[in-house]
Amino acid sequence: xxxxxxxxxxxxxxxxxxxxxPLSSAEAEAHVRRTCFAAAPPLRTGVELEWLVxxxxxxxxxxxxxxxEAALAPLAVPGALPGGSRVTREPGGQVELSGPPATxxxxxxxxxxxxxxxxxxALAAAGLTPVGLGxxxxxxxxxxxxxxxxxxxxxxxxxxxxxxxxxxxxxxxxQVCVDAGDESDGPSGYRARWALAHRIGPLLVAAFANSPLxxxxxxxxxxxxxALWARIDPGRTRPPEHGCDGDPRTAWAGYALDASLLCVxxxxxxxxxxxxxxxFRSWLRGPHRHPERPPALADLDYHLSxxxxxxxxxxxxxxxxxxxxxxxxxxxxxxVVRTLLDDPVAAEAAHRATEPLTGDDxxxxxEYWLRAARHGPADxxxxxxxxxxxxxxxxxxxxxxADARLRAAVGRFADRYAERDRCPADxxxxxxxxxxxxxxxxxxxx
Numbered sequence: 001x002x003x004x005x006x007x008x009x010x011x012x013x014x015x016x017x018x019x020x021x022p023l024s025s026a027e028a029e030a031h032v033r034r035t036c037f038a039a040a041p042p043l044r045t046g047v048e049l050e051w052l053v054x055x056x057x058x059x060x061x062x063x064x065x066x067x068x069e070a071a072l073a074p075l076a077v078p079g080a081l082p083g084g085s086r087v088t089r090e091p092g093g094q095v096e097l098s099g100p101p102a103t104x105x106x107x108x109x110x111x112x113x114x115x116x117x118x119x120x121x122a123l124a125a126a127g128l129t130p131v132g133l134g135x136x137x138x139x140x141x142x143x144x145x146x147x148x149x150x151x152x153x154x155x156x157x158x159x160x161x162x163x164x165x166x167x168x169x170x171x172x173x174x175q176v177c178v179d180a181g182d183e184s185d186g187p188s189g190y191r192a193r194w195a196l197a198h199r200i201g202p203l204l205v206a207a208f209a210n211s212p213l214x215x216x217x218x219x220x221x222x223x224x225x226x227a228l229w230a231r232i233d234p235g236r237t238r239p240p241e242h243g244c245d246g247d248p249r250t251a252w253a254g255y256a257l258d259a260s261l262l263c264v265x266x267x268x269x270x271x272x273x274x275x276x277x278x279x280f281r282s283w284l285r286g287p288h289r290h291p292e293r294p295p296a297l298a299d300l301d302y303h304l305s306x307x308x309x310x311x312x313x314x315x316x317x318x319x320x321x322x323x324x325x326x327x328x329x330x331x332x333x334x335x336v337v338r339t340l341l342d343d344p345v346a347a348e349a350a351h352r353a354t355e356p357l358t359g360d361d362x363x364x365x366x367e368y369w370l371r372a373a374r375h376g377p378a379d380x381x382x383x384x385x386x387x388x389x390x391x392x393x394x395x396x397x398x399x400x401x402a403d404a405r406l407r408a409a410v411g412r413f414a415d416r417y418a419e420r421d422r423c424p425a426d427x428x429x430x431x432x433x434x435x436x437x438x439x440x441x442x443x444x445x446x
Contacts, residue, residue, distance in 0.1 A: 023295055028281075029253045029257065033253050044103055045105055045334065052324070060139065072122065075119065081115040082111075082118065083114040085100075089144070092141040093169075133210055134225035137216060139215065167225070172324035174322040175322070176322065178338060197311045206371075210423065211224045229308070240255040258281055335403075336390065376422070377417065
């Protein structure tokens with residue numbers, strides 16, 4: 001995400017020059033607290049859109065990486081995309097558009113839509129098409145990117161089973177980015193926005209679940225993508241255990257420093273493989289045999305980029321739990337997230353709707369993330385909350401005529417899916433008559 005720094009984050013970057021001598025635990029914690037929750041009023045919205053890429057004439061055929069690279073080459077030229085997005089590839093050949101943030105929702109969605117149209121045109125010219133699904137229903141593509149990061153990531157995730165390789169090579173998402181919030185204790189404050197982002201997280205999983213098939217068969221999950229993430233290293237892929245009812249900066253700093261090292265950057269040709277079960281905090285404390293040197297501030301920043309919880313603070317908040325959507329439906333989760341977090345009336349409605357799903361600490365109980373992935377809005381507790389939040393977003397959008405098109409899109413989506421206890425995954429399941437296998441049974445290394 002090309003997120004321009006606010007004055008607060010720009011100042012933090014200056015203050016966070018590499019300290020003299022070895023990095024201490026106190027310096028590391030202060031750096032995480034300062035940079036990951038940069039106080040800023042909630043004004044901006046950004047989006048990162050991922051797609052699977054299929055052959056237009058044969059969706060099950062493997063797309064040669066050189067064909068995809070050639071198709072994307074014209075878009076890599078600066079200024080080629082009208083909305084200012086950057087196009088990149090994921091390890092399995094998925095394509096991602098990362099756009100700059102905009103101060104208006106209409107501006108964010110409009111710029112992204114222009115770039116999506118340009119991407120579709122470029123791929124179509126090569127006989128390819130972007131596919132908005134959370135998981136490739138046909139195959140798990142071989143890894144096509146051979147960067148040291150991805151080799152180390154694959155080796156690390158293999159310790160947890162085959163889910164990491166499937167996630168890296170065959171999944172796609174809609175990631176919505178919003179300002180973290182200011183220092184106040186009200187709804188615009190970073191504490192309230194962090195808490196609400198987690199409260200609505202399972203509802204976003206459920207409402208937009210769109211990954212029910214793996215290798216042509218139902219998995220038993222509406223969002224298999226979310227189920228895969230839940231199986232991979234909970235210390236870096238699940239929400240922090242504390243922080244919704246306290247100080248998110250403290251909670252996140254503890255989560256980040258206690259997470260295991262996924263990779264350690266080294267000069268080529270040395271591999272980036274990290275030692276098993278060693279946290280960044282333990283690397284700070286030494287001894288420095290493996291990794292063979294003390295960590296620097298740049299190592300900490302890189303470590304933060306290897307954490308993948310549903311809500312990730314990066315100075316702003318990045319909501320990562322939403323499956324990729326078919327056609328132009330990606331604009332619906334972008335609109336819903338921005339509206340529920342930024343409109344005070346909608347935020348209060350979302351808070352009330354999620355009350356039955358939370359524990360004493362204000363967080364949604366862990367079971368609801370999995371229930372959302374398995375059942376979508378058909379879950380008897382999640383379904384009413386999903387419908388209430390979509391209705392709250394639609395009502396808030398009605399107050400500004402500029403949002404009329406987005407309001408209509410949210411309304412159509414709610415009528416087609418949530419109001420019928422359905423999600424996009426059900427459309428795909430309707431076309432498959434094979435019985436569901438036990439969840440993720442048969443997943444293997446490729």
